[in-house]
Structures are given as structure tokens and as C-alpha cells.
Amino acid sequence: MEQLLILLLAVVFLQTRIMNLKNAIVCLMAQSTIIAVACFMVGMESNIGWHSFLPAILTMVFKVGVIPYALFTLVKKLTNEQELESNINANYSTAASAFFVVLSYMLIDKMLPGIGSRDIVASSLVLIMTGLALIVMRSRAIMQIVGLVTVENGIYLFGMAITEGLPIIIELGIFLDVLIAVVVLVILTKRLSLSFMTTDTNVLQKLKG
Amino acid sequence: MNLMITGFFCYILGMLTVFVPKRREMWAHYLAQGATILGSLCVFMSAVVYLLTDMSSPQLICVVGNFSLEMDGWNAVFLAITGLGGIITGVYGLGYGIFYQGNRLRILSSLFTTFVFSMVLVALAQDALGFLLAWEIMAVVSFLLVNHEAEKKGVWQIAYQYLVMTHLGTAAIMIAFFVVGSGAQDLQFSSLAMETLDVGTRNIAFLAAFIGFALKAGLVPLHVWLPNAHPAAPSHVSALMSGVMLNMALYGFGRFIFNFLGPVEFWWGLLVFSVALISAFAGALYAQMATDMKRILAYSSVENMGIVFVGMGTGMLLLTTNHQELAMLGFVAAIVHAFNHSIMKTLLFMSAGSIMHGMSGEKNIEKMGGLGKFMPKTALFTLIGAMGLAALPLTSGFVGEWLTFKSLLHLVNAQAGTGFRLLAAFGFVSLGLTAAFALGAFVRFYGIIFLGRPRTNIGEKAQETSGSMLIAMGISSFLVVAMGVFCAPIVELAIKVINKTLVKLPALTNNLIIMPQANTDAGVYAPLALAALFIVLAVILYGLTYKKNLLVKSDVTWNCGTVSTNRQQYSATGFSKPVRRAFGAILKPIRQKSYLQKSHDYFGREVLYKLSLPDRFTDNLYQPMQHWLVKAAAFLRQIQTGSVRLYVGYVMVAMILVLIWGAMYRG
Structure with missing residues (x-):
């Protein structure tokens, strides 16, 4: 499990450095795959029949399959595949990520001292914060969707670490939520590129009354 | 009890007339007004019958889930008022509605019925939620009625002002109910009445209730909506608003004073007394x-x-x-x-x-x-x-x-x-x-x-x-x-x-x-x-003056030899001039004289005289308040730049701060 978490954190760090849209989606796929594997391992441990593997399967289907596919088809239609912010921004977000790792461990040790799944909870917090930081620091809509899915992954990991398997109906609810959110976002991004000829969300500021 | 329920059915029938086809508009109107009259008659009769008994126990009308409708002495009085008002304005509306033919008459009539019904419900409701619900229906329906002739100049602004003001009042009443009910098991009036509160809580509850109900009753300085809204509404509606709706404020206030707030404090009485006198x-x-x-x-x-x-x-x-x-x-x-x-x-x-x-x-x-x-x-x-x-x-x-x-x-x-x-x-x-x-x-x-x-x-x-x-x-x-x-x-x-x-x-x-x-x-x-x-x-x-021609026969008024014109009569503005003079310090009338050109060699210049009375409450109280609010909003607008990323940033900062605060609190 620890190796998996180290890999996850590495992927998240990588995520903060990628400026190309396609690569970002690939990175997101890798991240979701690691989450799915983690789910699978938790399912192995709990061992309560076939539906302990359901979360892993759902993660694979939605977060590795459907969502990246939708994003890829969207990226194909866009002309400009590069994030607009500079490399300094990438450095800042990596630094923020590093800061979040420290902060998360400190918070966990303060709030839940002696918890068994300390590393999982800490990494999930890192995921949530980094996802938010991605949304704040990137201006392309696709990158922000990637950030949103990262946040979602973090929350999911957190739930898994704390409860060791949520009720099936809640799992399904969460997945449907994310799926619909991403679908809506993809449609909106398409509209954005149609109306403004770009997917830079900064142009939305013009809409303010 | 049955009489009251019959009244309810009449009202509901009247409300449903809005679905009558447009070419049968007058039928819908007569049906709605007739239903209002009948329903109000039922309400009035049952209230009077109840008032004539010894009123030893409240009379249960009906129970729907947690909501109950009951009649006791205090609301029976207001039901009688509502019933009587509904009957009279309903009869009047039969004829008056004709002038609204082709002008959304069906909506007017069914809203009119709804208005009466909502006031009956306000009086009957026996729990805070039901009361607020009925109160809100009453407010919204009366707003729609004020706004009925929205195509006329200035009407929708007036209606909007009324809506804003009345919602402020509802908010205050809501606060009052929640403060009163802060320790009670539920928000039934009977359990609110049982509760004993400390002085500070009761003071807050009183103040909120007084503001809310004074706004509805149109007490100064919360009255500004009233002289605007009543002229804008159709006449039978303004009759009902002025004659009945304002009294609902008294009903609610009385409920608070008599049932919920416990012993009266001296300053409450003083406040009500002075505001009312003013x-x-x-x-x-x-x-x-x-x-x-x-x-x-x-x-x-x-x-x-x-x-x-x-x-x-x-x-x-x-x-x-x-x-x-x-x-x-x-x-x-x-x-x-x-x-x-x-x-x-x-x-x-x-x-x-x-x-x-x-x-x-x-x-x-x-x-x-x-x-x-x-x-x-x-x-x-x-x-x-x-x-x-x-x-x-x-x-x-x-x-x-x-x-x-x-x-x-x-x-x-x-x-x-x-x-x-x-x-x-x-x-x-x-x-x-x-x-x-x-x-x-x-x-x-x-x-x-x-x-x-x-x-x-x-x-x-x-x-x-x-x-x-x-x-x-x-x-x-x-x-x-x-x-x-x-x-x-x-x-x-x-x-x-x-x-x-x-x-x-x-x-x-x-x-x-x-x-x-x-x-x-x-x-x-x-x-x-x-x-x-x-x-x-x-x-x-009469006996003394009968056929004795004591009275002087009438003739044209002597006017220095010229024929008097209609414009020489005492005008309404002229009639109130002495009072305007005497209370000029309060009213601050604005007089404008502008001299025009000479039209005749032998006479002086023509003078154009304009008199206007500023609404001092609006100018000196509401305008500054509005100005201040807009200024405060401008300050807030600095935070709201319209950048989505910044908003997410706020969420992130808030989340991290909460986490850190939680950790500190725990440690």
C-alpha cells in the first residue's frame, strides 16, 4: 500500500508540472488507475463478497474509461492544446503541493493521532488540496476539470480510508455525481470554445455585470 | 366547524375559477366573487356564533398533519372582521370587476378570493409554520393584486417596494417566532405559550415582532409602502388591504403580547405607545x-x-x-x-x-x-x-x-x-x-x-x-x-x-x-x-322651518361684478394651506416660483407656482439607508471580481483554515 501511495504522490506532483492538455489527461488516467488499484486492495482485505470490488470496477469504468475518453474527444476538437500560464506557475504549484504534503501530515498527526491509515488519509488530503490548487492556478477549462477529478479522487480515497467501504448506494451516487458533473463541464467547455474561440476561463470575467 | 369548512370549499372553488376559459371571463368573475361572498359569510357566521358562546375552550376547525386550525376568542374577532370585509368587498367586486373586463379579470377575481382565504388562514393557524406560510401567501397575493395594473406608470415600482418591505416584515416576524420558540418542543402556539424565557430573549422577541407587525400595520416610520400600494391596487382590493389586512398585524401582535411573550415590560408599552402616537x-x-x-x-x-x-x-x-x-x-x-x-x-x-x-x-x-x-x-x-x-x-x-x-x-x-x-x-x-x-x-x-x-x-x-x-x-x-x-x-x-x-x-x-x-x-x-x-x-x-322659507334662496355668488369661474373655488391645496404653514417645520414643503414673460403691458409678469411635499421618511431615512447599503455592497464587490478561479481559491483557503483551526482546537 505504501508503495502505491508513493506512486500516487509522484503522479500528483507530475500533474502539477504538465502543461499539455493531452498529457494532463493521461496523467489523470494514471492517477485514477492507482486509486482503482487501491480500491481493489481494500476490497481484497475486507473480503465481503463480490461487491467489495465494485468500487474498484466503477472507478476503472468511469474515471479511467468514460471521463478521460470524453476529455480526449474534447481536446481533439480544440486547436490550442497548451495551457496558457507560464512555467513559473508550474513551479509554484509544485511547491504548493510539497507544502500540502507537509501540512497534511501535520494536520493528521494533530487531529487524528495514532490512526492506522495515516498515510492514506494524508495523501487524500494532499490530493484534495492539490486539486483545488490546480483549479485555482490553471486557466484552461480542461485543466480545471482535471483538477476537479483530482479533488474527487482525494475525497473518495479519504472516504475509503476512514470507513473501509461505503454503502453501495452512496458509492453509486458519488460516481453518478462526478460523471454528470464532468459531462456537463465538457459540454460547457465546448460551448465556451464555440462562443469565445478559446477555453480560457479568464474570458468568463467579461460576463460579470 | 362544518360552516367554516364549507367556507373553505367556497374559497377553493373561487380560486379555481382562474381555469375557466377566457371567453367566459365574466362567468368566472361572478363565480369567484359569489364564492368569496358565500365563503366569507360562512366564516363570519361561524366566528360570530363562536363569539356568542362563552368561549371557554378553543374550537378545533381541522387538523392536517402537524398543522391545526383552531378558533379562540382573539382570532374569532379577526375572523369576523375578515368575513365582513370579504362579504362587503365581494358584493362590491361583483360590479366593480366589470371595468376590468378583458384586463386579466379571471386572475384578478381568483387572486381576490385567494387573498381573503389567506387572511382567514392567517387568523386560524395555530402553529408558527402555518402562520408564516399563510402570512407569506397573503403578502405575495396582495403584491400580485397591487401589481395587477402593471401597465400603468409607476405601478410595478410601487409593487416592488411593497414586496421588499413586506418581506422585511416577514423576516422580522420569523426571527420573533424562532426566538420565542428557541426552547420549545415544537412551534405549536400552545407549546410556545407554555414556555418561560429570560428577559433578554423576550426583549429580542418583542422587538422583532413589533417591527414585523408594525410594518404590516403601517406604523411610522415603516409605513412608506402603504400610501403607495393602496392607491395602485384596484379599489375593492385596496378596501380589503386597508380594512382587513392591516388588522392582521394587530392580530399577530396581540398573539405575541398576550400568549407568547409573558409578562409585559414597561419599555415595550412605552415603545408601542410612542410609535403609535407618532x-x-x-x-x-x-x-x-x-x-x-x-x-x-x-x-x-x-x-x-x-x-x-x-x-x-x-x-x-x-x-x-x-x-x-x-x-x-x-x-x-x-x-x-x-x-x-x-x-x-x-x-x-x-x-x-x-x-x-x-x-x-x-x-x-x-x-x-x-x-x-x-x-x-x-x-x-x-x-x-x-x-x-x-x-x-x-x-x-x-x-x-x-x-x-x-x-x-x-x-x-x-x-x-x-x-x-x-x-x-x-x-x-x-x-x-x-x-x-x-x-x-x-x-x-x-x-x-x-x-x-x-x-x-x-x-x-x-x-x-x-x-x-x-x-x-x-x-x-x-x-x-x-x-x-x-x-x-x-x-x-x-x-x-x-x-x-x-x-x-x-x-x-x-x-x-x-x-x-x-x-x-x-x-x-x-x-x-x-x-x-x-x-x-x-x-x-324641521317643524320650525317647514314651509316658512327661512332659508335664503340660492343665487350666484357675488364676485365684484364679474362672473365667478369654477377655478375660483377653494382648492384642496388651498384648504390645507394653514396646516401646511403651521407645521411647515415638520412637512418642509418645497415652493417654487418661476417668473415667466410678460403677456400684457398693463399686468405684471406671469408667475408659475409649484408646490411639492417631499416624502420626508423616504428622503431622510430610506434614501440614506439605501445609499449606505449600496456602498457596503460596493465594498463586497471588491472581493467578487468575477474570476471563477479566485472563487475556488476562497474555498481552498477557507478549507485549509478550517482544517488548521480544527487541529489547533483539538491540540
Whole structure:
């Protein structure tokens, strides 16, 4: 499990450095795959029949399959595949990520001292914060969707670490939520590129009354 | 019980008429108004039947889930008011609706029914949620009714102002309910009443409740919506709003004072008393100044609700003294005046509607005059209503005001020391001034509209209204006189209500004459004896002058040899000039004189004279408040740049701060 978490954190760090849209989606796929594997391992441990593997399967289907596919088809239609912010921004977000790792461990040790799944909870917090930081620091809509899915992954990991398997109906609810959110976002991004000829969300500021 | 449920079904039937096809518009209208009349009749009957019993236990109407509708003494009074108002305005609406043919008539009629129904529900609701729900329906429906003629200039702004104000009031009432119910098991009125709260909580609850209900009742300075909204609504609706809806505020306030808030604090009474006195005074003063017919009536409503609340305030003040039995009179005065005011104000708004109809929509009294010749019946009914609102003896308006004065008199003896005496003196002076202003305002109202000669040529073609509108006004004027002469039963009923269901106070003797206290020999009002005396005097005078040609024959007024024109009559603005002069410091009228060019060699320049009265409450209180709010919003706007990323950043910072705070708190 620890190796998996180290890999996850590495992927998240990588995520903060990628400026190309396609690569970002690939990175997101890798991240979701690691989450799915983690789910699978938790399912192995709990061992309560076939539906302990359901979360892993759902993660694979939605977060590795459907969502990246939708994003890829969207990226194909866009002309400009590069994030607009500079490399300094990438450095800042990596630094923020590093800061979040420290902060998360400190918070966990303060709030839940002696918890068994300390590393999982800490990494999930890192995921949530980094996802938010991605949304704040990137201006392309696709990158922000990637950030949103990262946040979602973090929350999911957190739930898994704390409860060791949520009720099936809640799992399904969460997945449907994310799926619909991403679908809506993809449609909106398409509209954005149609109306403004770009997917830079900064142009939305013009809409303010 | 069955009667009340029948009434509900009638109302629901009336509400459903909005689905009648458009080409059967008039059917829908008659059906809705008929349903309103029948429903209101049922409500009125069941309320009166209940009031005539000994009212020992509340009467359960129906229970739906957690909501229950019950009738006890206090709300039965207001159900009677609502029922009566619904019947009269319903009858009037039968004829009045014709003028709205082709102008969303179905919506008007079904909203009208909904409005009456919502007020019945407000009175009947027995838990906070049901009350607020009904209250909100009442507010929204009355907003839609005010907004009915939205195509007219300025109407939607007025309706919007009304909506904003009334929602502020609802918010305050909501706060009051939640503060009162903070420790109770549920929000049923019975469990709210059981609760005992500490003084601080009760103070907050009182303040919130008073603000909320004072806003609905139109007490100064929360009255600004009232003189705008009432003229904008169709006449039968403004009759209902002014006559009945304002009283719902009294109902709610009474519930809080009598049932929820526990023992009355001295400063509560003082606050209600002073605000009410100021309202009465300002309402009457502005009623003198206004030239829009319905605005005059709206300001008169402010005045009369002020008088009603003076009664409440006096009662509350007396409750804090050792002579609690004297408090009864103040509350009785409030109930009696609320009831009488509802009839009189309904009547006058209805005649305003008839006059407007006769004058093809004109509301400015400066353009009327001499209508008595063209509309004799309306003139008679208006005269009776105006006499009532001017509180002349033998009309119902007098009874309530007289009782209010009587209750003020009790303030003098209630407690040793000068404080209460000063209050009583203050109350007497300002109420006396108010009554004088009201008299002036209604002399002006009647005189300018009906007497003299027409000021414009629309007035020369004015037509008498007919049919149901006259019947409704006739019923009202009959009631105004009847309640004035046979007022003792009403007062007795009010005393019974206060005694049986609210504060437990000893009964006071009372018979066909009103004698508020047995042991004082002064201050007896015997309307029957007065009426008899009046009739005898009238007969004697008639006998003396009969066929003796004592009266000088009428002729054209002497006008220095020239023929007098209609424009030389006393104008409404001129009539109120002395008062405007005397109270210039309060009213601050703006006079503009501009000199035009000479049109004739032998005469001076022509002068254009403009007089306008600023709405000082809007200018000095609401405008600065609005300005301040906008400024505060501009400060907030700096945070809201419109950048989505920044907003997410706020969320992130908030999340991290909460996490760190949680960690610190734990550690």
C-alpha cells in the first residue's frame, strides 16, 4: 500500500508540472488507475463478497474509461492544446503541493493521532488540496476539470480510508455525481470554445455585470 | 366547524375559477366573487356564533398533519372582521370587476378570493409554520393584486417596494417566532405559550415582532409602502388591504403580547405607545396634505392603525402597573376601533372606486368638485364614511377613539408619580391634534369632491354607479351608523373576548350605554340617548322651518361684478394651506416660483407656482439607508471580481483554515 501511495504522490506532483492538455489527461488516467488499484486492495482485505470490488470496477469504468475518453474527444476538437500560464506557475504549484504534503501530515498527526491509515488519509488530503490548487492556478477549462477529478479522487480515497467501504448506494451516487458533473463541464467547455474561440476561463470575467 | 369548512370549499372553488376559459371571463368573475361572498359569510357566521358562546375552550376547525386550525376568542374577532370585509368587498367586486373586463379579470377575481382565504388562514393557524406560510401567501397575493395594473406608470415600482418591505416584515416576524420558540418542543402556539424565557430573549422577541407587525400595520416610520400600494391596487382590493389586512398585524401582535411573550415590560408599552402616537399624528397630518383620493385614505389608515396601537400600548403600559384591571380598556379600545375602522375604511375605498369610475379613472381631488349633484347616493355613503373616520359622535369611528381616550385617562391614576401623568398628557395632546386633523382631512375630502362646482369637464359628465356597488356601500354605511348607535354590544363582546381568552381581568359593568368603569361617574357615552336627542332636535327644527322659507334662496355668488369661474373655488391645496404653514417645520414643503414673460403691458409678469411635499421618511431615512447599503455592497464587490478561479481559491483557503483551526482546537 505504501508503495502505491508513493506512486500516487509522484503522479500528483507530475500533474502539477504538465502543461499539455493531452498529457494532463493521461496523467489523470494514471492517477485514477492507482486509486482503482487501491480500491481493489481494500476490497481484497475486507473480503465481503463480490461487491467489495465494485468500487474498484466503477472507478476503472468511469474515471479511467468514460471521463478521460470524453476529455480526449474534447481536446481533439480544440486547436490550442497548451495551457496558457507560464512555467513559473508550474513551479509554484509544485511547491504548493510539497507544502500540502507537509501540512497534511501535520494536520493528521494533530487531529487524528495514532490512526492506522495515516498515510492514506494524508495523501487524500494532499490530493484534495492539490486539486483545488490546480483549479485555482490553471486557466484552461480542461485543466480545471482535471483538477476537479483530482479533488474527487482525494475525497473518495479519504472516504475509503476512514470507513473501509461505503454503502453501495452512496458509492453509486458519488460516481453518478462526478460523471454528470464532468459531462456537463465538457459540454460547457465546448460551448465556451464555440462562443469565445478559446477555453480560457479568464474570458468568463467579461460576463460579470 | 362544518360552516367554516364549507367556507373553505367556497374559497377553493373561487380560486379555481382562474381555469375557466377566457371567453367566459365574466362567468368566472361572478363565480369567484359569489364564492368569496358565500365563503366569507360562512366564516363570519361561524366566528360570530363562536363569539356568542362563552368561549371557554378553543374550537378545533381541522387538523392536517402537524398543522391545526383552531378558533379562540382573539382570532374569532379577526375572523369576523375578515368575513365582513370579504362579504362587503365581494358584493362590491361583483360590479366593480366589470371595468376590468378583458384586463386579466379571471386572475384578478381568483387572486381576490385567494387573498381573503389567506387572511382567514392567517387568523386560524395555530402553529408558527402555518402562520408564516399563510402570512407569506397573503403578502405575495396582495403584491400580485397591487401589481395587477402593471401597465400603468409607476405601478410595478410601487409593487416592488411593497414586496421588499413586506418581506422585511416577514423576516422580522420569523426571527420573533424562532426566538420565542428557541426552547420549545415544537412551534405549536400552545407549546410556545407554555414556555418561560429570560428577559433578554423576550426583549429580542418583542422587538422583532413589533417591527414585523408594525410594518404590516403601517406604523411610522415603516409605513412608506402603504400610501403607495393602496392607491395602485384596484379599489375593492385596496378596501380589503386597508380594512382587513392591516388588522392582521394587530392580530399577530396581540398573539405575541398576550400568549407568547409573558409578562409585559414597561419599555415595550412605552415603545408601542410612542410609535403609535407618532403614527396617528403623522398619518393625519399627511392625510391633510395629499391630493390623491386613495392616498388620503391610505394615510388615514396609518392614522387609524396608530390609534388602534395607542390602545394596545396603553393597555400594555397599564399591565405593568398595579392596576392591571384597567388595562382591559386599552385592549378593548384597540379591538373596537380595529373592527370599526375596517368597516369605515372599506366603505371609503369603495366610494373612492365608484368616484374613480365616474370620473373615468381620475384620482386627483383637485380635478373633482360638485360630484354630489351627479352621484347623490355615493355622496351620501361617502359622507357617512367620512363622518365615521372623522370620529363624529353617533358614528362607529367615535366609539373606538372615545374608548382610547378613556383608557388614556386611566394612565393618570394608574401609578403614583409624574411619569404616567406626563405620558397621559402627551397622549391626550397628540391624539387630540390627530382627531382634529382627521376631521379637517375628511371635511376636505368630502367638500372638495362633492361640493362646489366641477373643476374639470370630466367632472361634469360623472355618472352615478349602480347595482352591487351601491348595495355594498349601502350595507357598509348602514353598519357605520348602526355600530355607532348600538355600539354597546360590540364593546361588550370585546370585553368578553379580552376577559375570557387573554388576560384574566375582572369584568366591568356595561349596559346599553357604555360606562367603562362603574365607580367613575364621569365619562359615560350614551349613543342611544344622543341619537334620540338628535332626532328630536331634527324634528323640531324641521317643524320650525317647514314651509316658512327661512332659508335664503340660492343665487350666484357675488364676485365684484364679474362672473365667478369654477377655478375660483377653494382648492384642496388651498384648504390645507394653514396646516401646511403651521407645521411647515415638520412637512418642509418645497415652493417654487418661476417668473415667466410678460403677456400684457398693463399686468405684471406671469408667475408659475409649484408646490411639492417631499416624502420626508423616504428622503431622510430610506434614501440614506439605501445609499449606505449600496456602498457596503460596493465594498463586497471588491472581493467578487468575477474570476471563477479566485472563487475556488476562497474555498481552498477557507478549507485549509478550517482544517488548521480544527487541529489547533483539538491540540
